[in-house]
Amino acid sequence: MEGVKTGLEALGTIFTQIMSWVGDLVSTITDKPLLLIPVGIMCVGAVIGLAGRLIGR
Secondary structure, eight states: OHHHHHHHHHHHHHHHHHHHHHHHHHHHHHHOGGGHHHHHHHHHHHHHHHHHHHHHO
16 A cells, blocks of 8 residues: 555645646746737637537537
8 A cells, every 4th residue: 555655645745736837837828928829810710610620510
């Protein structure tokens, strides 16, 4: 059981670090409005792609 506990602690540490990086990335993007343009284009592209797949079926 010691191995499982150590693995879960490592997984929790990794998850916490990744969430910290994501938070930094989101705050950087929202601080600089010019960076919102590619994010908006990607979101619109995702919506168009999903709609195309749903309509095409």
